[in-house]
Amino acid sequence: MELLLLQEPYELEGNIVTIKISNGASEASFEKFRGDLLMALRDGLENDSVLLKSEIVDVAREKMLYTDKEKFEHLKKKYPALKDLQERLGLDPEF
Structure with a gap:
């Protein structure tokens, strides 16, 4: 410690x-x-x-991502090209 x-x-x-x-x-x-x-x-x-x-001191903590949908939404914000790929391929993150 x-x-x-x-x-x-x-x-x-x-x-x-x-x-x-x-x-x-x-x-x-x-x-x-x-x-x-x-x-x-x-x-x-x-x-x-x-x-x-x-x-x-307070440490800022990020929201934990638990579901597949939350993880995918986070990745779409980080990598905008995923949104286009999702639309083209008809991907559903909850499937």
């Missing part, structure tokens, strides 16, 4: 490092090793004024 959190995006503003966490459940895990990470950063950078904080 710690490795996944360390791969999250971060921002550096002055001497403040802000870790962008994608969900609230991960924040508890982050707080468990936050002190060790902060000490490692301060020792590695030889800078005792480094601060570490976390911020929960």
Whole structure:
């Protein structure tokens, strides 16, 4: 879990490092090793004024496509030539 959190995006503003966490459940895990990470950063950078904080950000999620019709409609939006092909061949995505 710690490795996944360390791969999250971060921002550096002055001497403040802000870790962008994608969900609230991960924040508890982050707080468990936050002190060790902060000490490692301060020792590695030889800078005792480094601060570490976390911020929960909302991640936009796409609508899940479940039926064949939903999948085909999505593909038609992505590839407009499919609409023409559907009309020419008389395809029915629900068949």
